[in-house]
Every structure is written in structure tokens, then in C-alpha cells.
Amino acid sequence: MRKQLRLGIMGGTFDPIHYGHLVAAEEALVQFNLDRVVFMPTGEPVRKTHRLVTPAEHRYLMTVIATASNPDFEVSRLEIDRPGVTYTVDTMLELRTIHGSETELFFITGADAILDILTWKDSQRLADTCTLIAATRPGYDLSRLSQRPESAEFKIELMEVPALAISSTDIRTRIVAKRPVRYLLPEAVATYIRKNRLYEGAA
Numbered sequence: 001m002r003k004q005l006r007l008g009i010m011g012g013t014f015d016p017i018h019y020g021h022l023v024a025a026e027e028a029l030v031q032f033n034l035d036r037v038v039f040m041p042t043g044e045p046v047r048k049t050h051r052l053v054t055p056a057e058h059r060y061l062m063t064v065i066a067t068a069s070n071p072d073f074e075v076s077r078l079e080i081d082r083p084g085v086t087y088t089v090d091t092m093l094e095l096r097t098i099h100g101s102e103t104e105l106f107f108i109t110g111a112d113a114i115l116d117i118l119t120w121k122d123s124q125r126l127a128d129t130c131t132l133i134a135a136t137r138p139g140y141d142l143s144r145l146s147q148r149p150e151s152a153e154f155k156i157e158l159m160e161v162p163a164l165a166i167s168s169t170d171i172r173t174r175i176v177a178k179r180p181v182r183y184l185l186p187e188a189v190a191t192y193i194r195k196n197r198l199y200e201g202a203a
Helices: 019-031 056-067 088-099 111-115 123-129 168-176 187-195
Strands: 006-012 036-041 073-075 104-110 131-136 156-160
Touching (some): 006 019, 006 088, 019 036, 019 156, 056 073, 056 187, 088 104, 104 111, 111 131
Parallel strands (some): 104 131, 131 156
């Protein structure tokens, strides 16, 4: 009998990817007995209209660089190659079609994103497709997450990740201010950022 595949999907803008993302993915891999974690850089993020997002190809390549040494990680172009605005539910439904009904899908995202889950497109269809893993930093107010939304039956698992205190926003701000980012993200990613002069304008 073929083993049921347990597939983690690490969604994010990854602008840039950093050690918080990588630690969260590794923690989910082990804690939830996943077979592998697929990093899914967003194409045209629907929730990032307040700032200019780095072109998708740069974000994809930084994610490939950051995950290359881990055989349990892979990176998908599914969202960045899809035209138009990125919706998580469309991605999860497409992955369900690709991998079949026997595959168990886990969508890994930050706890802050879970809080506004009812505003996500087709939330009930998303709930029917996968289990959500809410990555939180220690000290985060988990009581708000314990209230399940009434209009959709979500399966939500909580996962504390100390390294989530690192943020892409802070890294971009540091680069603008010419402050150090070493040990916040892989050195190869930092080199890519310097080589391509990313984030030198505004955070």
C-alpha cells in the first residue's frame, strides 16, 4: 500500500526570504511529519498593495538559493508563473488536482495572516482543501487564534517559532539604512541582494 503523502506548502512573498521562514519550514517538517515542504513565492500578492513588491523572479531566485542545501525543501513557480493576482485557494486547489485526493496538504503561514482568514477568497473551499499551520513567535497572543471562524470549518494547528522575530520588513529597512543583516538571512541571499542592488530605495 502506497504511503499517503503529507505535503507542506510554505506560502509567502519572501521579500526577502530569511532564517525565520527556513526555521518555520523545518519545524513544520518535523513537528507534523511532513514528507517535504514546498516554498511558494507569491506572484502578484493581493495583500501587498501598500508597497512596491520586488519582481517575482528575484524573489523566486532568492528562495531557490536559500533552500538549495536542504533536500526536504523545494521551490515552486506555480504562483509566479500564473498571471493576475495570487489567491491561496487557487493554488491549493491546483495542488490538490496535481497530487490527488490522497495527498494531505498543509499550508504554512504566519499567525497574523490567520487572523484575517475570513477575508481570504473562498475561505470555505480553502478550509476543505488543507490544514493551516499558524507559525507564531513566542509571546504571541494565541487566544485570538483559538476563536475559530464561524463561516468556515478550518483545521488550524499552532506552531511556535522563535526565529520569527526576524522580519523581511526589518531586513529591507536595515539595507536602506546600511545596517548589518548578517545572521538574519543566508549569506548567499545577502550576496544576491547586494549584487542586484535590491532594497536600496525604500523599505
